[in-house]
Amino acid sequence: MRNRYELRLSGSGGQGLILAGLILAEAAGIYDNRNVTQTQSYGPEARGGASKSEVVISESEIDYPKVTRPDLLLALTQEACDEYHRDLREDGILIVDSFRVKRVPSPGAFSIPISQIARKEVGKELVTNIVALGIITELTGVVSREAVKRAVLDRVPGGTEKLNIKALEVGFRIGRERRMSR
Amino acid sequence: MRNRYELRLSGSGGQGLILAGLILAEAAGIYDNRNVTQTQSYGPEARGGASKSEVVISESEIDYPKVTRPDLLLALTQEACDEYHRDLREDGILIVDSFRVKRVPSPGAFSIPISQIARKEVGKELVTNIVALGIITELTGVVSREAVKRAVLDRVPGGTEKLNIKALEVGFRIGRERRMSR
């Protein structure tokens, strides 16, 4: 892995991307003990609209905290995919929710029906973000599974731990499968 | 008369000094057709406290509009007299209301019981300012009696014209007497 690793999770408000970014950052920063910054950008005032959450993970101090050339882009909506895919590094990983993103810009992308998987295999579309986290963990290897798990437990609302761990594990599995099949 | 003539009318708020200054300025400026500025200074916000009204009359354009070395000082209260008499030019004229100003700083001052005259001879202490105007007109000669009269008529509240003209004429008379007696 390169010294500086940039991840951008994009979609629309309400898809839990800020939380996902935060968990990722916490996993990398607190549990994997790396340097990390997490930033975000969303629509009008505190709600609605297009949304992205960005995490920079690094072995050394992080100066510029934003993501310009992501190593990983997650796009949960077509709009987000269209807007951001161009920023992706040549060797970067693109993951799209194939249920919502129909026009996939690059053949190398991982097209995964994440939200459907969340609904069908976990039981709640709400946990799409956590499923995605699991997939990202496996496909990038930028954080450890253990760290992500602990960060999920820290951050999700009390009472939903089980559901979320399940979602995460489904994500791990899917991610692993896709990684293997490359 | 010198090119620039400075008058300061001082006392406390409510004694009508601003109006007096304004009439003087209007007399000199509009009816005697000179250059003139009138400024003032009073207490907190728009009411109460110590108060002064200043008029500069000049044949040429007036730059600095305030009075620094008055040619004439009218003091209707002891406080005003104490504060301002030092600014008076050596050859300046000091007029005090002897009913209120007991400690007169210079022997050459005109000590005149103006407010008492207003009350007794005109019938209203309220017109002290106009009586004073009459006196000033006579003692300084800096405006014409006619001009002052017209300005008084312009500026006093409707219905009080007669009273004020009477006050003015009492002032003219007193002023003339005092001038003569020098």
Place this chain on the structure above:
Amino acid sequence: MKNKETLIEKMHWLTFGPISIYEPWCKGCGICVEFCPKDVLILGEDGKLVVRDVHSCTECGLCEIRCPDFAIVIEE
């Protein structure tokens, strides 16, 4: 705004009897479904409004006026 008529024409309203729906605006809140006195409406797979039983519809118009997103029109 230019050419409102053109814009309206371009919208693809789905019409079922008196009920017309404009899916792109439906956010799937379910208000129309919940408060339809005749249980005419349901939410579909994709979380959007679907007309289940147009024949029960009394054209009361409640779904139209309660839809926050102008996604239903009941023909008068």
Place this chain on the structure above:
Amino acid sequence: MKNKETLIEKMHWLTFGPISIYEPWCKGCGICVEFCPKDVLILGEDGKLVVRDVHSCTECGLCEIRCPDFAIVIEE
């Protein structure tokens, strides 16, 4: 404020029976005069309060509490 007692001592209150007046504070508004039920008070030449007829005073205290300028005290 320093030495309030000294300040109070320095004030020259004029006392007439139960009525004490502090002239420097009186602004001559005439409120006390007007509303004294017994016509005890008048305004003097200089526009300040004067006790006209102390004997009629019932010590009702109305003048004291209505004086906006704290220029009257009625001894209790």
Place this chain on the structure above:
Amino acid sequence: MEKPALISGNEAVAYGALAAGVRFFAGYPITPSSEIAETLSELLPRMGGKFVQMEDELASMGAIVGASLAGVNSMTATSGPGFSLMQENIGFAFMTEVPCVIVNVQRGGPSTGLPTKPSQGDVMQTRWGTHGGCNTIALCPWSVRETFDLTIDCVNLANRYRLPVVLLLDEVIAHMREKVVLPSFGGVKKVQRKKPTCLPQEYLPYEITEDDIPPMADFGEGYRYHVTGLTHDPTGFPTSNAKEIDQLVRRLYGKIERYRDEITRIEEEYLADAQILVFAYGSVSRSAISAVKEARARGIKAGLLRPVSIWPFPDKHISRLADQLKAIIVAEMNLGQMIGEVRRASCERVKILGVTRVDGELITPDEILTAIQEVS
């Protein structure tokens, strides 16, 4: 008309406003500006205009923007504390390009300060008082007659550039009475707003035009459009597109820079051969000219530069003069505001000396003269 009258600066503002076609005034009383409202409360209804006293200064500022959107020339007047309260809505007027005039009669500060005494403590606030980075036009008269003229100018500038414009008085000018001869109101030059000529459905309220000033329709005349304080695109609707935002903000800010020369009003006295320049504005320039004349009488080559348009700041003039001068004296009734601008513009190429006063008294000619002598 053409008859001389003795009026105060505040009255001159009211007459100037009427002459310029102001037909809406909303205000909240505050010393030393209240006579403007008082005069207009009497005269506006007689001229078919509206006067309203609002519940506070925030409301006054909002109301004039509302009225202006209806196509009526609008004005408010206040002093420091009220000016502070108006800042948010001034920014709104700037962002939405709604012409209006704010008169600020400066009194002693900080805070409630010295309500009846003059100062020039709000000069920098006029430029920088609202959040988010706006730009400003502000004019600053030195006489009653000029107050009348500049009030008209303010209304015209506001209409010309679609901006809130500030008329910056100080207590001395506001309350001073001078003899003036006012022109016939009918003959006063009035700049009308640029109106749309297109069809309503083609109207872009924030169009990118060649002159950077979009045409402005009145509410109610058929051009139905949207006005928002959010960053917006040429159609007037909110945008978060970085390019459109950049374009908008730079245009708004840049309008004033672009027309800087057209806006700038400078008055120079005895400058041709001057070695010592007195830089002064508002009432202080009265003391300054007096000092300059006295200095000349004593053989010192002094001159006066008076920035009538105090914002935009006349950088170029100062910069040009810096090389030919021995010293600049900046006299102002604050602890050094415009002196910073003069410093920047002249860039240490010339000695600069400040004469300041913050005790509620007008700086005297003597104080300035002393400074002139010191540097001469």
Place this chain on the structure above:
Amino acid sequence: MEKPALISGNEAVAYGALAAGVRFFAGYPITPSSEIAETLSELLPRMGGKFVQMEDELASMGAIVGASLAGVNSMTATSGPGFSLMQENIGFAFMTEVPCVIVNVQRGGPSTGLPTKPSQGDVMQTRWGTHGGCNTIALCPWSVRETFDLTIDCVNLANRYRLPVVLLLDEVIAHMREKVVLPSFGGVKKVQRKKPTCLPQEYLPYEITEDDIPPMADFGEGYRYHVTGLTHDPTGFPTSNAKEIDQLVRRLYGKIERYRDEITRIEEEYLADAQILVFAYGSVSRSAISAVKEARARGIKAGLLRPVSIWPFPDKHISRLADQLKAIIVAEMNLGQMIGEVRRASCERVKILGVTRVDGELITPDEILTAIQEVS
């Protein structure tokens, strides 16, 4: 403690406030500052402190001044529009010398602008936003950890100098999460207010002291005194005596000038041999340092100067550096605010180039690098 945590700048403000002993917060929600209030609404009551949501920002500012007079360290937080509304009462706190801290999380402007995006458009407003001519201390962090530290500094500076102090964030810093290790709150250095030692009847709340900072009694502890926003004498009562006014206003303003060196916090990186200086503050300095490192990697001698205390402005530092540099690049998310200050301080002795951005996006390292290359 000493355990790492992932927190945002806004959370860091809340923790810093608690660590510094802030026990009163009054605020009104506004993006992007609301998390400060949210965090404190949860934690303050648990630490014996008070949180209150007021009806607006004017009220919030007034309430913290009231609470501070009772002897409690007080704070409010807002963003541009609310900051504009606080200006009058900030001036009051300045005039009456009541310590308090105002956090302004800058968002895109002008006006309502771009609520969820960063800008640095309020820098000049922080200095000049209130009427009447005040002076200001403002600190500006570039990281979450520094946000925690500077919040404590702000509280301490406010208490030390009896002033309202501004903590100036931008949306990036406020919402960015970083890993930090916070110190134990008990060990944090706290500056106490100077308290009177005299008898109540001898207490002068605005005494002219050797250090220019009058001792401050709390309301309710026996020192009955008067507080007013009018010009006042050492006893605290209104005065219109020119000399007393002059003394007061110059002392208030001068306090900051006098202690300038004590207040000023500057951070320099790679400056020793630098030929090109990047001047940047807040989040932009993160881009700047990145660009500087890249430039160094390319053999260009670049360095960074970061004014941690953005007001008072580090004139002296800039002026000193100007002679040894080839160029200064001022990078800021506005259309040129601190560049004016840099210009004044460096006075054309060095080439100055601005990198500005107002579209709601953080300036990138590349943009700054390009500028560095341009002038190198």
Place this chain on the structure above:
Amino acid sequence: MGRLLKYLRLDKFPTVWCAGCGVGIVMGCIIRVVDKLKVNPDKVVIVSGIGCSGRMPGYLDFNTLHTTHGRALVFATGLKLAKPSLEIIVVMGDGDALAIGGNHLIHAARRNVNLTSIIINNWIYGMTGGQYSPATPRGAFATTAPYGNLEPPFEVPELVRGSGASYVARGTVYHTRQLDRLIERGMRKEGFGLVEVLSPCPVGFGRRNQMKSAIAMMRWQKDRAVSLKRASKMNEEELKDKIITGVLFEREAPEYTQEYERLMSRVKTRKEIGKREIQTGLGEIHEE
């Protein structure tokens, strides 16, 4: 398709509002009333402050003005005085109208300018993420009331009535037809009229307060709202926890712009010319 679509700025749809947000329902009421009253859209102005509700003007094809937070009524006052022919509807959130804008609300009510105001009361600051507002019930949770709100809410109709308003009504988005009527009557009223609308914010309020969806919140409205007429027949016990809707207060009072017009004709024809004009030559001011 949909006669009322013509009042919408179709190209701006779908709206920014969350699924089930009540603001859109109120918007529907407004266009139905404008349509029913046959007001010329060119004369209609919608003014709002800032908030989720404040976004409404952007979707309506009238003259629309999205002002600063809390100040909608003052901009509207200026507009109306300057051009009384405009038909002005002011849309505000509860924070907008009651917190930061409370002063303008009571003054607009007192001054009695002919404006129709609508407070979309969702009991929360929706736009900024769910902080409590002056309308949040005591004990309810919000991002700044993690332990339950300590402050009692305003009783909005009481407040506005106490300020001197000439028309005060309350409705809910659930009772949509009634709401149409309340707004219509407000618009017909010559003077300041206020309609308080209870409106669900499932995201900012519901979530934290055991009402997860807009449906739950509208069911709450259905259960709790009682019209004034029905309420008058209920006893105190029955009225407990109920919310009374309908026209709660109405009276006749001089309308400000009309009074002003009267003043103008009175003073314009005044014979005597004031002192001011003699001195300044302003006698000629009518010349233009």
Place this chain on the structure above:
Amino acid sequence: MGRLLKYLRLDKFPTVWCAGCGVGIVMGCIIRVVDKLKVNPDKVVIVSGIGCSGRMPGYLDFNTLHTTHGRALVFATGLKLAKPSLEIIVVMGDGDALAIGGNHLIHAARRNVNLTSIIINNWIYGMTGGQYSPATPRGAFATTAPYGNLEPPFEVPELVRGSGASYVARGTVYHTRQLDRLIERGMRKEGFGLVEVLSPCPVGFGRRNQMKSAIAMMRWQKDRAVSLKRASKMNEEELKDKIITGVLFEREAPEYTQEYERLMSRVKTRKEIGKREIQTGLGEIHEE
């Protein structure tokens, strides 16, 4: 001489107020009540805004705070919350409290912080020279109402009651003893109490409105004021043009600072430690 003089800052006398101004009479009431209730002067705070009435604190030997125009109540709220042991009296003019400060008035009333507020209602902006205020009667003359005021005034008790206040009273300076009692009861009340005092401004209001002197204005008060008790026995005809005084409204309601104290003890002893603290080590925040 004069037991009550000790409450005054004697060296500041005579006051700035005009002859016959009612503000001084109200000041007398305040010190009598403080004296009667035996409040420790060191604990008393007088807070005012700006105006003639706003000058009162300068004359009273307590902790005194002369704030910005209209904002007295917010400073007072901060003070009270920060130090609930203070006894706070807030003195405001009608412009101060009702115009620029109207929002703070209704919110203080709603929030129900234990403050005693007094509005010295002289129907005018006295300090700035006699412009009309939101309390000026319709038709009255003022410097900004040269043709008579077009706006209806607030009915102050209605407004404050409608905002949720727990104590609302009205008195006049003429009825001085009653005023003492009304203020006393306000101070005894646990919660937000408001006393509106009708007070003559002969200079700013009287002069322009056929009441040349304070005496005339107080005579007006004598003739017009009717106590609530007496009023309840009068018919409508008799009540025409009358002004009702006394305690107009009172109710029991939770007081804010007490509620807050309760909250603090509730959350301090909470067993579970929030997520926030786990993450940040804030579990230790109590250490200091």
